[in-house]
Amino acid sequence: MSGNIYIYIACMAVTTYLVRILPLTLIRKQIQNRFIRSFLYYVPYVTLAVMTFPAILDATQEPLAAVLALIVAILLAYFEKSLFLVCVCACATVFVTEWLIHMTA
Amino acid sequence: MTHRQYFIKGAKDGIPIFLGYFAVALTLGITAKNAGITPFQAMLTSLTNNTSAGEFIGFTLIAEGGSYLEMIVMEFVANARYLLMSCALSQKMDTKTPVWQRLLMGHGVTDEIFGLSISVPGKLDPFYTYGAIAVAVPGWTGGTFFGVILGNVLPVSVVSALSVGLFGMFIAAFIPPAKKDRVVAGTVAAAFALSFLVNRWSVFSGMSSGLKTILLTVVISAAAALLFPRKEEEADVG
Numbered sequence: 001m002s003g004n005i006y007i008y009i010a011c012m013a014v015t016t017y018l019v020r021i022l023p024l025t026l027i028r029k030q031i032q033n034r035f036i037r038s039f040l041y042y043v044p045y046v047t048l049a050v051m052t053f054p055a056i057l058d059a060t061q062e063p064l065a066a067v068l069a070l071i072v073a074i075l076l077a078y079f080e081k082s083l084f085l086v087c088v089c090a091c092a093t094v095f096v097t098e099w100l101i102h103m104t105a
Numbered sequence: 106m107t108h109r110q111y112f113i114k115g116a117k118d119g120i121p122i123f124l125g126y127f128a129v130a131l132t133l134g135i136t137a138k139n140a141g142i143t144p145f146q147a148m149l150t151s152l153t154n155n156t157s158a159g160e161f162i163g164f165t166l167i168a169e170g171g172s173y174l175e176m177i178v179m180e181f182v183a184n185a186r187y188l189l190m191s192c193a194l195s196q197k198m199d200t201k202t203p204v205w206q207r208l209l210m211g212h213g214v215t216d217e218i219f220g221l222s223i224s225v226p227g228k229l230d231p232f233y234t235y236g237a238i239a240v241a242v243p244g245w246t247g248g249t250f251f252g253v254i255l256g257n258v259l260p261v262s263v264v265s266a267l268s269v270g271l272f273g274m275f276i277a278a279f280i281p282p283a284k285k286d287r288v289v290a291g292t293v294a295a296a297f298a299l300s301f302l303v304n305r306w307s308v309f310s311g312m313s314s315g316l317k318t319i320l321l322t323v324v325i326s327a328a329a330a331l332l333f334p335r336k337e338e339e340a341d342v343g
Contacts, residue, residue, distance in 0.1 A: 003173060005146055011173050012163045013153035016182040016187070021211035023191035025204055038330035039170060043280060044186030045289050046329070047274040047322045049296035052182075054304050059268040069269045070276070077280035083217070084125040084171065086248075087273035091132075095266035102262075 068095035115221070115236025122217045122237065123244035125274075130245050132270035133160055134252015136171040146251040151249040155215060155242060157274055160249075165314060175316065184317045190219040197222070197229045200300045206231045211236040216278055288333040290337035295325055 001101070060066040073090040081089075129334075130151060137147040142164060154160050166176055182336045191214050198207070210231045213222070218241060222234045256264060283290040302311045302319050 003141065003170070004165075005167065006343055007173060008163065009146065009150050009153065010174055011176045012150065013181050013331070015177045015304040016154050016156055016159050016184050016210065019181060020187045020191055021215040022209055024187055024195050024207045024211050024214070027195055034334045035330050038323045038335045039326050040185065040189045040192075040332070041335055042289070042292050042326040042329045043182075043322060044189070045279040046292050046325045047183055048184070048279045049157060049293045049320065050318050050321045050325075051162065052176045052272050052279075053297045053302045054274045056269060059265075059272065061265045066269060069234045070272070073269075073273045073276040074280055077277045078284055080124070080284075081122070081277075081336050083274060083277045084121065084128060086277040087125070087129055087132075087270040088185050090269045090273035090276075091235065095213050095262060098262055098265060105340045 058093050060098065062098050062101050064101070065094040068097050069093040106230070108230060110121065111230040111233040112236040114238075115233040115238075116240045117222050117236075117288065119218070119237035119240030122221070122241040124285070125209065125217070126241055126244035127248035129157060129270050129274045130248025131252040132252075133157065134249045135166075135264055135267055136161055136271065137164045137249065137254040138253045138256035140164040142253065144177060144250050146254045148246055150252040151240070152247045155212060155245060156184055156187075157215075157271060161271055162318065178319060182322055185322075186216075187214045187219075190214050190216075190223075194219065194229065197225075197227050198231070204233060210234045210238075213242075213248045215241075219239065288329060292325055292329045296321065 056070055057063045057066045069090040072093045073086050076086045076089055083105070110272075133151070134144075134147055137150070137160075142150075143329075154163070156236055159180050162179050163176065166179060171179075178222070191211065194214065195207075196211075210222075213219075213234050218234065218237050221237050222229055225233055259267075279293055283293045298322055300317075303321060304314075306313075309317065
């Protein structure tokens with residue numbers, strides 16, 4: 001850590017809040033520019049996908065457990081299971097896989 | 106319906122979100138703990154930011170010792186989707202809704218609370234969103250707090266398992282839209298492939314993870330918007 005933690009938190013909070021309220025308070029009409037509309041539409045999915053992979057592989061003790069959790073989460077999300085179920089099953093997959101690996105090692 | 110009835114309805118609909126937030130925030134708290142952040146600081150971050158991806162990337166940047174400017178740019182990119190949701194909500198509200206109400210409900214623009222608010226039939230009464238915020242945000246804030254504390258107590262196997270919870274939340278957000286829209290599916294696949302390449306290829310090893318995320322997001326989204334601009338009738342979000 002190189003800066004002041006509270007300044008970091010303030011930077012995060014102010015930026016996030018402005019992103020949330022500026023359109024809500026300023027823009028009362030639809031954005032017309034097709035490129036900007038399309039760009040904004042794709043951004044959330046791309047950011048979340050970029051942040052998920054390959055970072056998930058480094059999150060667990062065993063990369064294999066992370067790969068299996070990734071597959072389980074994608075399958076459950078594909079069948080539109082709830083956020084809660086997707087998260088719990090991903091965690092359980094890691095727990096069981098690592099337990100099995102360490103049992104047999 | 107009165108404001109009071111709307112508030113109660115929002116609070117009831119917020120209960121599943123409370124549970125999901127609490128569980129996911131536990132895993133966020135573990136990320137915060139690994140970044141050297143105290144339970145109070147993590148709780149303060151969750152209360153004032155109220156965003157999974159933004160806080161995750163923020164804690165990562167703090168751990169890496171990123172600059173304040175990098176933090177601001179990264180938060181903007183990580184939360185750019187809220188711009189779109191905020192635009193959508195501005196169309197959903199009565200034009201007479203005063204600015205202070207807009208400022209207050211703006212804090213509740215998250216994937217889940219937005220999802221509830223935008224699905225209300227007819228115009229949105231902000232009190233419905235306040236009800237959902239009142240129930241969901243304590244789950245998020247409390248979960249983060251306990252995540253940092255429990256991160257010190259729980260065995261390594263449990264911490265390892267909980268660490269993927271946040272990724273589960275991300276996956277639950279981008280897979281259903283990818284199923285419905287082939288272009289979104291293509292951008293997600295491209296994001297996985299390019300992100301893997303950029304993170305594993307030594308040419309990019311000097312670049313911080315935040316900067317990699319910004320560049321990949323802008324390049325892939327801009328390419329998708331140029332190659333596959335959306336038609337007007339596809340304006341729905343989320």
